[in-house]
Amino acid sequence: MDCLLGKCIPYITDCVVAELEKFGVKYRLALKISKDPRFERLHCNHKGTYADDCIVERVKEHRCYIVATCDKDLKRRIRKVPGVPIMYIVSHKYTI
Numbered sequence: 001m002d003c004l005l006g007k008c009i010p011y012i013t014d015c016v017v018a019e020l021e022k023f024g025v026k027y028r029l030a031l032k033i034s035k036d037p038r039f040e041r042l043h044c045n046h047k048g049t050y051a052d053d054c055i056v057e058r059v060k061e062h063r064c065y066i067v068a069t070c071d072k073d074l075k076r077r078i079r080k081v082p083g084v085p086i087m088y089i090v091s092h093k094y095t096i
Contacts, residue, residue: 003087009040012034012042013054013055014041014042014044015044015050015051016034017041018051052071059081059084065084066085066087069088075088
């Protein structure tokens, strides 16, 4: 909310949560944050739990999301979809 200077609702998909659970102890804090009640869950209707494919497909269908990621491959794939902003961290600051 500080970066966007407005009200926003953070969403997280089932695939992202499943991938965080698969990674184990290293991403324990991210998993704990994702279970926060302020985050809304988006349910997936597809097979597999690869989060990047899920996010890219959801963004292609509905271009109303701002994607927050530091993953270079995911950013490259989302940049190919016109009109979808990407939020990431550069020099300890949020950038869109």
